[in-house]
Each structure stands twice: as C-alpha cells, then as structure tokens.
Amino acid sequence: MASQDRLTDTLIRAITIAPAPQPAAPLLRVDNLSVSYGRQDVVHDVGFELGRGKSLALIGESGSGKSTIARAVLRLLPNGARASGAVQFNEQNLLALPERRFRPLRGRQIGFVPQDPGNALNPVRTIGVQAMEAAALTDEPSVAIRRALILDTFAKVGLDNPQRAYDSYPHQLSGGMLQRVLIGLAVLPRPALLVADEPTSALDVTIQKRILDLLSRLQHDLNISLLLITHDLAIAAERTDTLVVLKNGVVQEAGKTSAVFSSPSSAYARKLHADVPALNPDRYARLRETGLRLHRTEEAPKIEVSAVTKKFTVDGKVLTAVNDISFAVAPGTTHALVGESGSGKTTTIRLLLGLEEPDSGEISVAGEQVSGRSRESLRAVWRHLQLVYQNPFTSLDPTWTVEHLVREPLDRFKIGTSKERAEQVRQAIANVGLDEHLLTRKPGALSGGQRQRVAIARSLVLKPDVIVLDEPTSALDVSVQADIVEVLLSLQARLGLTYVFVSHDLALVRQLAHTVSVMQRGSIVEHGTVADIFGNPQHPYTASLLASIPGGIADPVRMTHPKPRQVFRKEQIA
Incomplete structure (x- = not known):
C-alpha cells in the first residue's frame, strides 16, 4: 500500500x-x-x-x-x-x-x-x-x-x-x-x-x-x-x-x-x-407474480440439479469448476444464477444443456435425465430446452435473414409443412414484438434490441418449456434492456415458460427472478427466494455483491443481526 x-x-x-493556479474559467x-x-x-x-x-x-x-x-x-x-x-x-x-x-x-x-x-x-x-x-x-x-x-x-x-x-x-x-x-x-x-x-x-x-x-x-x-x-x-x-x-x-x-x-x-x-433496474426494483412485480399465479398447476420441479460436480484439467492442474451444487426450479418461474466471472455460472448452464457431462450428480429437465445421454438422444431434450446467448450479433448468422434464422430450428426438427413453419415464424416474431417487415432483413440491419428479440423468437419457435438466458441484456442500453425484460415476463405469464437466468447484474435479477442461487468459486454459497436473498443476505459474499449495486438496494444494517433462513423449497415461492 x-x-x-x-x-x-x-x-x-x-x-x-508545476500546475498553474486554478483559473476562474472552467477547464x-x-x-x-x-x-x-x-x-x-x-x-x-x-x-x-x-x-x-x-x-x-x-x-x-x-x-x-x-x-x-x-x-x-x-x-x-x-x-x-x-x-x-x-x-x-x-x-x-x-x-x-x-x-x-x-x-x-x-x-x-x-x-x-x-x-x-x-x-x-x-x-x-x-x-x-x-x-x-x-x-x-x-x-x-x-x-x-x-x-x-x-x-x-x-x-x-x-x-x-x-x-x-x-x-x-x-x-x-x-x-x-x-x-x-x-x-x-x-x-x-x-x-x-x-x-x-x-x-x-x-x-x-x-x-x-x-x-x-x-x-x-x-x-x-x-x-x-x-x-x-x-x-x-x-x-x-x-x-x-x-x-x-x-x-x-x-x-x-x-x-x-x-x-x-x-x-x-x-x-x-x-x-x-x-x-434503471437498481432504481426501480419492483417495476415488474405485478407482471412477475401474475405469471407465477397463472402457472402453478404442476407440483414437480421443472428443473432439478442434484449434487453436481465438474472438474477440468488445465496445464496439468485439476480445477473444480462446479462443486457439489444443487437447486430446483418450479414450473413457470425464473431462477437466477449470479456471481462474478469465474464463479461457475457458465459451466452450470453447459451442464444443464448437456454440452458438458458432470463428474458426479444428476440433472433432469421436465423429468428427463440430461446427463449420460448420447447427442442424438439429447435432441429430444433440446426440443424443450432452448438457449438465448449473451451477444445476439455473434450468435446469429450474419448472412441469413430473420425469417431463415427463426425458422431454422423448425427445419432441423422437421416440424410441420412449409406453410405451417412460415406461420409459426410469424407467430414467434409477433410474440416478441417485431413487425413482419423485418423478416427479410439480416442481423446487421437490426438494432441491438431487435437482434435480441430475434434470438428470443428463435428460441420460442419450438415452443419449449425451459429457456436458459445467458446474460441476455448485458450488451444493451437500459431502455432496450427494460423492453426485453418486459417481453420475457409477458411471455412467461402467457405461456408458462420456465427461465434459468444467468447474470452478474443483481439489480436486474431483483426485477426478473423469483428465486436465486449465489455462486462463488464453483459453489452455491446461498440460495432462496429473491425477497429473502435481497432483503436478508446471510453470506458476506452476497452482501458484498448487493452493496456494489449503484444506487444500492441492499441494506447493510440488516447484516448486523441476520435472521435465520431455511434452504429454498418450492413452496416458498407460492
């Protein structure tokens, strides 16, 4: 020091x-x-x-x-x-x-x-x-x-x-x-x-x-x-x-x-x-809770991750990317994975999507085991489990039109006739608030918010049950981000979608999610409902994350005498 x-x-x-004396005129x-x-x-x-x-x-x-x-x-x-x-x-x-x-x-x-x-x-x-x-x-x-x-x-x-x-x-x-x-x-x-x-x-x-x-x-x-x-x-x-x-x-x-x-x-x-999410944490509270009430018919969790561990060998050293993590996501809700870079969020979603095999533990989506399956067998899972990437400009083929991009999953799974696919594409882009005249455009002719809406429409066209959102708004202005969040929550309320939302932006998590797992160095250090985690953080790492939000939505005084909290259970988000 x-x-x-x-x-x-x-x-x-x-x-x-030596610096001159400060003049009266502005610099x-x-x-x-x-x-x-x-x-x-x-x-x-x-x-x-x-x-x-x-x-x-x-x-x-x-x-x-x-x-x-x-x-x-x-x-x-x-x-x-x-x-x-x-x-x-x-x-x-x-x-x-x-x-x-x-x-x-x-x-x-x-x-x-x-x-x-x-x-x-x-x-x-x-x-x-x-x-x-x-x-x-x-x-x-x-x-x-x-x-x-x-x-x-x-x-x-x-x-x-x-x-x-x-x-x-x-x-x-x-x-x-x-x-x-x-x-x-x-x-x-x-x-x-x-x-x-x-x-x-x-x-x-x-x-x-x-x-x-x-x-x-x-x-x-x-x-x-x-x-x-x-x-x-x-x-x-x-x-x-x-x-x-x-x-x-x-x-x-x-x-x-x-x-x-x-x-x-x-x-x-x-x-x-x-x-600005940090200044308006409850902006979408009514929409978020409306969707939750409309889609509480299923009792079994839509996603279950049980005691999952994943290690990698890098330069001869064994690194534990994910260490004995467990969480469950109820149908029609949003579960957030939060933490700094290197905390294990990306590895967790790769395991959830079947892109990596866990060393131990089990993962299921809608009752179907994800781990231990062949790539061909995973296609059945992917039909109901889709991903929206962080940067739509790099995840969308720049040489394809919007219509081609949104239709491709239907083509790959050979769903419906050509006419039926065209209608499903139109319905998907309408669901995310895009006009039909954009179907002939390529990604380079779209704004950042429009590209992200195309990426969401592409994930919706197969009518999945679960969508993994990997930092879907991190590259967007706050106003465009607000539009995307409203689209996501409206779709969830109407279609009963289940989201896994990966983010380092806790202010946005507070607006969007129902439950949250806080990850640090591959482990989940705290999880529960958003109201509990944000209102009464138990772990110092969680408190430090909340204290870092501009405009601060965490109250550090609450950490002086924290109330005990049980591990998250499905009935807590009723």
Whole structure:
C-alpha cells in the first residue's frame, strides 16, 4: 500500500512544470457543438461546462451522441466527419487547433479510457511495452524511472502484482485487470482531463464498483476533471457532479446531478430513470407474480440439479469448476444464477444443456435425465430446452435473414409443412414484438434490441418449456434492456415458460427472478427466494455483491443481526 500511495509524489517529481493556479474559467467548455457524418447530423448545438477537479456525465442510449462528443473533444472523429462550434480546453478552442499543436495535449493533458480494453490494447505486445509509450508522455528521459512510474501506477490502480501485469500479454489478464491497466496508462502522465467512455459496461458488479471507486479516488487525489460517458443513470447519479442528458444528439436536460436525479424535468430523463433496474426494483412485480399465479398447476420441479460436480484439467492442474451444487426450479418461474466471472455460472448452464457431462450428480429437465445421454438422444431434450446467448450479433448468422434464422430450428426438427413453419415464424416474431417487415432483413440491419428479440423468437419457435438466458441484456442500453425484460415476463405469464437466468447484474435479477442461487468459486454459497436473498443476505459474499449495486438496494444494517433462513423449497415461492 505504501508504494501505491507514493504515486502522486513520484509523478509530481517526474514532471518539472508545476500546475498553474486554478483559473476562474472552467477547464472544459463546449459551446454550440454540432457534428455530422456526411449528410447525417448526429450532434446538434450541444453545450456544457466542466470545472477543474469536477465530474460530468453524458447520459443517453446508443446513438444519442455521447461517444461522438467525446471523440470531438479528443479530436478522434473519423475522416469525413464535420464539427462546428467550440470545444474550449484551458481557454483554447481544440477544434481550431492544427494537429501539430493538438498532438502534445492528447495523453499529456487529455487522457482517455476506452470502453473495450480487449480492443484498445495490442494483443501481440506485452502490457509493459505498451505502458512505456504512456510513460514517454511524462518526458522523463530515464527508462528505469519510467518503469518505476508504471509499476507505481499499476499498484495505485489496485493491481495486486504490478510486475506480473507489466510482463503479461493482454489475453493473460481478466477484463477487470485490463480496465485497471487502461486507467493506469491514462492517468500516468497526470492529465488535467480524463474522458472515460463506458469504462465499466462489460464488468461484474463488484469489479465495476472497484473501477468506479478508483476513478473517483484518482480524480480527488490528482485533481483530475472527469468526463464520464454512460447510459446508466444510477452510476452517473452516484459518481458525478453534473449531468447532461442526450437523445438523438440533442440535450434534453442538464444541471446538477442531484437535481436531475431527484426531479427530472424532461420526459426522456424520466424514462431513463424508470428504466434503471437498481432504481426501480419492483417495476415488474405485478407482471412477475401474475405469471407465477397463472402457472402453478404442476407440483414437480421443472428443473432439478442434484449434487453436481465438474472438474477440468488445465496445464496439468485439476480445477473444480462446479462443486457439489444443487437447486430446483418450479414450473413457470425464473431462477437466477449470479456471481462474478469465474464463479461457475457458465459451466452450470453447459451442464444443464448437456454440452458438458458432470463428474458426479444428476440433472433432469421436465423429468428427463440430461446427463449420460448420447447427442442424438439429447435432441429430444433440446426440443424443450432452448438457449438465448449473451451477444445476439455473434450468435446469429450474419448472412441469413430473420425469417431463415427463426425458422431454422423448425427445419432441423422437421416440424410441420412449409406453410405451417412460415406461420409459426410469424407467430414467434409477433410474440416478441417485431413487425413482419423485418423478416427479410439480416442481423446487421437490426438494432441491438431487435437482434435480441430475434434470438428470443428463435428460441420460442419450438415452443419449449425451459429457456436458459445467458446474460441476455448485458450488451444493451437500459431502455432496450427494460423492453426485453418486459417481453420475457409477458411471455412467461402467457405461456408458462420456465427461465434459468444467468447474470452478474443483481439489480436486474431483483426485477426478473423469483428465486436465486449465489455462486462463488464453483459453489452455491446461498440460495432462496429473491425477497429473502435481497432483503436478508446471510453470506458476506452476497452482501458484498448487493452493496456494489449503484444506487444500492441492499441494506447493510440488516447484516448486523441476520435472521435465520431455511434452504429454498418450492413452496416458498407460492
């Protein structure tokens, strides 16, 4: 910890020019900024101010212009883009500066943390080699001192073993570690402004909290101004001083975070507020419970997982991916598997789908044993057990039309005549709220929400009893996510579907699921009804997950004198 705390002093010693006294003018001021790509206007007359050491969030859905504004500030707009207005940084109009005068500012005075660390780092070069490029921006001539600065920075951003990170290639580090690396490289030259573009959108909730805590701490310690781009109003409300709400490139609302958060004046800001799961945990309570009451005719569990263990051998070492887990799912309900990356969620659903064989234990779906069957025999199970993947863009063949994609399961199982299949496809897309005119489109011509609806329609066309949902909304904006959740719960209420919902987003689990199993290192550390788990967590790991949710829906005071709770039984969700 001592080496981490030395970062600020070390950086100040390495940079010979002392920071100037803070002027009255804001560090960043955007006036009447408009941006167009060819003939398409994407940003219209946007304006805001960001003071020194302060934080501002740009809020909005995909296509709202958030990232375009950030690229305009960073002078990273693509060829052919046109920007007008003014972007004043330290009272210099960045849009009017020639490239040779702006280049010294990028990195040194204006830092950038991109959304996807996997694409931001060169996969064939070590982290250390790439970090040396950032260290060069300090103008420190000594390679040894640059290396020391890098290691100190890595320690400061919470990498437990800075030397290991320095020597590693990107693929050898987790997503959370890579994001810390990128933040470290961005703050290493001690910029005055840090632009963070959705820096936590793909991370587990606990890692997300650590990254956001890190950004807040560095902002305070180094007096850095933070321009945060996010679609999550809960994160913005918790982490920034001011908000700018955007829709279709137009400012809908702007002001102090507390004011916009507590009393949004625009209809769009109110909708964003309503769509954030952490801020509205009971939004779908009536729909969820209606479906539960309508479909409680069967007594036997639809899914039973009993004492299942699965081990893998990696580099000569035996790793236990799933360790003696058991749970049951009642018909017409949603059971969530939650936990951080590496907790065993994905292995569990692969076992449930018959894609892996357990070393011990039994799995049954609708009374049919899944384990120990041939692949041909599993086809009968798969007819009633379908999967919706995390990323529909990669799970859907980009060369096929929507009609072909949704019809394919019917073709494979040879169900009905050609006319009957066409009618079932139309019914499936109608069930998920898509229009028939989309049948001729390919995935690339659809929005993210439309692609996910196609993936759900494809899983529904065989009329299965059980659908496994593997992070089905993690890549979607909160508003699109809300639409998908409503579709899923409406279908469950109408058709009596049983869901297994895999997620690291506990706020979404609170909205969607009836029961939940919390997984850590391959074991289920706690399970029960959602109301019990969220209202009275028994395990410290569960409490830490709940405490990491932006806008916090867990009450840590309840952990002081926890009430005893029995293991989940089917009758508890009546």
